[in-house]
Amino acid sequence: MSMYRPLHDGWTLTAVADEVGVAGVPAAVPGCVHTDLLAAGLIDDPYLDGNEDRLTWIGRTTWAYETTFTWTGDGSARADLVCDGLDTVAAVLLNGAEVAVTENMHRSYRFPVRELLREGANTLRVVFGSPYDHAERRRAELGDRPGAYDEPYPFIRKMACNFGWDWGPTLVTSGIWRPIGLHSWSGARLASVRPLVTLDGRDGRVEVRATVERATGGPLAVTAEVGGVRAETRLAPGEHEAVLVLTVPAPELWWPRGYGDQPLYPLTVGVAPVEEAVEEASGDQASGDQASGDEWTGTIGFRSVRLDLAGGAFTIVVNDVPVFVRGANWIPDDCFPSRVTRERLAERLGQACGANMNLLRVWGGGLYESGDFYDLCDRLGLLVWQDFPFACAAYPEEEPFTAEVEAEARDNVVRLMRHPSLVLWNGNNENIEGYHDWGWREKLDGRTWGAGFYFDLLPRVVAELDPTRPYWPGSPYSGAPDLPPNDPSRGTVHIWDVWNREDWLRYGAYRPRFAAEFGFQGPPAYATLRRAVRGEPPALGSPALARHQKAHDGMKKLLRGLGDHLPRPSGLDDWHYLTQLNQARALTFALERFRAQAPHCMGTVVWQLNDCWPVISWSAVDGDARRKPLWYAIRRAYADRLVTFQDDTVVLVNDSAGEWTGELAVTRLALSGEPLARRAFPFAVPARGTLPVPLPAALVTAADPAKELTTATAGDLSAVRFFAEDTEVAFPEADLTATAEPVPGGTRVTVTARTLVRDLALFPDRLDPRAEVDDMLVTLVPGATATFHVASPVPLDPAALTTYPVLRCVNEAKG
CATH class of the missing domain: 2.60.40.10 (Immunoglobulins)
Structure with missing residues (x-):
């Protein structure tokens, strides 16, 4: 016989140190210490205000989970305790006898316990040692290793971003985070x-x-x-x-x-x-x-997959068809992963599909995701690039670390290899680059840093267990250990001089084969920000706002990034709109640039799709699941068909299965809407192809750059290009009419422009946190109309919905 019995009921949580004063707290399994303490009312929500800073003691405490269950000998020859996920340094005891000690969040365990079981009541106890104590002890034994953050995450096989990241809080967890149960069999x-x-x-x-x-x-x-x-x-x-x-x-x-x-x-x-x-x-x-x-x-699913690396290329080929990757990086969707349900994943992956994405890269500072994640990707057709969990640090290769890495790799390769959506195993995130380009080699002074994992152990495990799909040692990587790892002309590249140092126009200097990571920050939705930062609206530069900005000099970089593109904000409302808009423009510029370079460039994976908490970050969907303006911009830039201005050319991008034919109309206009020059170009773009259409001087040269723009239209697609930055354009004060009328499920907002209206946006979540709009960032020439549908569970005030600060544009009139 074979029978599996979940052991998820009746658990309690106790701090082993008496001075902590936590004992017998009801505990949820699967779960973690933070969520149990939160449910018991013993801590405040770690995601709100500055609560995170007051909870660091949790990761430095030893915790015990305990339950009692009844067992009546069922005649089975064997009985195994099956632990799908223990986070992380755990001693497992059954009826007082030690079953095992574990040190790896990323793997599952099965322990034979038939001889330890008793007729009647049995006590199962799992004691979790402090992750900090364990990691710091290993660091002292092995010698420090350089990394992006002054935290000991390379010394413990645990979700690295638990220890904080430039978008995530430091909330170091412990707990039974995946199912646990008893399997009886004969x-x-x-x-x-x-x-x-x-x-x-x-x-x-x-x-x-x-x-x-x-x-x-x-x-x-x-x-x-x-x-x-x-x-x-x-x-x-x-x-x-x-x-x-x-x-x-x-x-x-x-x-x-x-x-x-x-x-x-x-x-x-x-x-x-x-x-x-x-x-x-x-x-x-x-x-x-x-x-x-x-x-x-x-x-x-039946399909073939391979990498085409000819001539420095990096092209994912499925069923012998090259795929232009329109992707995003995926981070853990919650700092407490047991809260991420299948329904929540379905919503988030649906948002990826809604933005016309076809790939998610499961980033190496997080997890091997749940079976639900890969199953949903299978059903949605979302390709998965899976990093092994190594990120932004040199990792020790001494035992028992190497044995743990091999065990987790074998465990997860076998668990995930059936999924057709999984198309690539990737050894690490940025560690090869760190060794070559970030001064790690000198700091290491001969100590191990992970090369044995990326170039030997992991490819060997993949070749043995899953030879049906490719392995790549890391990203960025140029295809050989002796090549500069972040060379745009080979393999995968990460682009971070933009955001950190350069204006986003710098993207225009790149001609990558595959851009696997690049991004630009923007704040979360207003409702998300105000939920996380309570009380009076925070002032720019306030500590309350800074607590939800984790990037080094992030607030300064946000303002510096506006450059000459947009005006300086005068307060929180302007800052919120303008920095969100700038984020969207930066990624639009990059995505359109790189898509226009196909097939030389065969993929873009933006940083990042999602957030794990309410924070100012690079995400398109914020920590409360709200779509930022960036999401709408990505949806437009990732559409199957795209019209984009590239220098003195319009490029038509056709990533659909059929030929695209029609007429391209390009018009140079005065800001008043008066046409100054116009040309029509018949076109035929092959399936999965691009077509550059060079423009004559009359369309690309302005008599007065501050007072003119150019539009390009092909069918129902269009693009707009100004001849000067917004801060230099002689915009008229926006003159528009906006009406709101109730419709089933929400409100229809109709906006008609009497003047040029630049990047029209609607933020209904300012009126009701549950409200969302179907489109964003629309530029209207005089006489044009845009219609928005606002979904909301309750009626919204029409006057508030159609005026500042809910309805915004660059050249708005606030009076």
């Missing part, structure tokens, strides 16, 4: 199942490699079935490894979103003693409760 169980899915011509090939753990010495039957095809093999007594090959004739292929459909095929693998397998096949088995075998089920 006969045999499937210890691991590795489906190697490939294409053989038009047919699908599934090579199932199964590892079996035995509680019986007799022969076993191992079966596999997918797509109506079944295979079976026998294991003789003492054998533990089975290989079954299934060929599925002409399966439907799995494609990235925008390239085709995402059909998924259920795969079932079973093991049973031979006599049971025979009885089951004949239908004679009396009761499934008596089965002493095991079954594994999961979905797979």
Whole structure:
């Protein structure tokens, strides 16, 4: 028989040190100390105001979780305690006997406990040592390692961003963060199942490699079935490894979103003693409760994936079709990952799809995500680039660290490899660059830094367990250890001189093969900011606002980044709108520039899609799940078809499966709307292609740059280019009419411009935190109209919805 029993009820939490004064607090499993203390009312919300700073003691405390459960001997030969996630330094005790000591948040564990179980009440206790104490002790033993932050995260296999990042708080967690339960079984169980899915011509090939753990010495039957095809093999007594090959004739292929459909095929693998397998096949088995075998089920998709690296390129190729990546970096969606439900993931991944993304990079300072994450990506057609969890630091390679890294890699490669959305294993984030370019080599003085992981251990594990998809040592990386790692002309590049030092026009100097990380900051939605910073609206430069800005000199960089692009803000409302707008413009400029360079450039992965708490950051979706203006800008820049001005050329980008034909109309206008020059260009852009349309001097040369602009229109797509920065344009004071009328589910707002209106934006969350708008940042020429739909659960005040500070534009009239 085989039975799994979750052990999630009846837990309590106690601080081992009496002076902390926390004992017997009801605890949620899965969960963590912070969420348990918060639920008990013993701490304030770590995400609000300055509460984070008052909670550092939690990560320096030893905590004990304890529960009691009843066990009545069920006749099973074996009973295992299965721990899907222990965060992080844990001693596991059953009825007072130590079962194991663990040191890795990123892996799962299975411990045989049949001999420790008692009839009746059993006590399970998990004691979590201080992550800080453990990491600092290892650092003292091994010698310090350089990194981006003065925290000991390289010395513990734990989510690095728990220790704070330039967008995240320092909230160092402990707890049973993934399910825990008791698995009773007899006969045999499937210890691991590795489906190697490939294409053989038009047919699908599934090579199932199964590892079996035995509680019986007799022969076993191992079966596999997918797509109506079944295979079976026998294991003789003492054998533990089975290989079954299934060929599925002409399966439907799995494609990235925008390239085709995402059909998924259920795969079932079973093991049973031979006599049971025979009885089951004949239908004679009396009761499934008596089965002493095991079954594994999961979905797979048929597709091929490879990297095209010819000539320095970095192109993801799926089913022999090169894919232009329109992606974003993904960070943990909450500092307390047990709070991230499937429904929350569905919302966030839906926002990625809504912004026309086709890839998420699971960044190396976070986690191997939950099964729900990859399952949803499979169903949505979102490609997944998976970093191994190493980021922005030199990591020690001494034991037992290396053994832990190999164990976690094996665990997660096997767990995730069935997912067709997963297309790339990546060794680390920025560690190769740090070693070569950030002065780490001198500081290390010969100490290990992780090279053995990225160039040996991890590629070896991937080659052994999952040879069906590519491995890349790190990002940025140029393809060989002796090449400059952050060379735009080869492999992947990260672009951080923009934001840190340079104006965002600097993006125009880049011609990358694949831009894997770049971004620009902006504040969260107003409702998010005001929830996090309570009381009176904070003044610019106030400590209250600074607590939710984690980047070094971030507030100064935000203001400096406005450059000559936008005027100086006069208060919080202006600062909020202008810095959000500048963030959107910076990424629009970069994305359009790089997409216009296809196929030389074959991917952009912006930093970042999401936030883990309410913060001023690079995200498109803030920590309260609200879409920032950047999200709308990315949606436009990532559309299948794009019209973009690039120097003296209009580039038409067609990332759809069909040819795009039509007429391109380019007009030079006075700010008053009077046409000064116009040309029409018939065009035909091939599928997955780009077409540059050079413009004559009459369209690219202004008689008065401060008083003119150019528009380009192809069908329902358009682009606008000004000849001068906004601070130099002679904008008229905006003259517009705005009306609001109730419609089912919200309000329709109609805006008609009598003058030029630059970057019109609507912020309904200022009136109701639940309200959201369907579009943002629209520039109107005189006479043009824009319609917005505001979704809200309650009616909104029409007058407030159509005036400052809810309705904004660059050249607005506030009087």
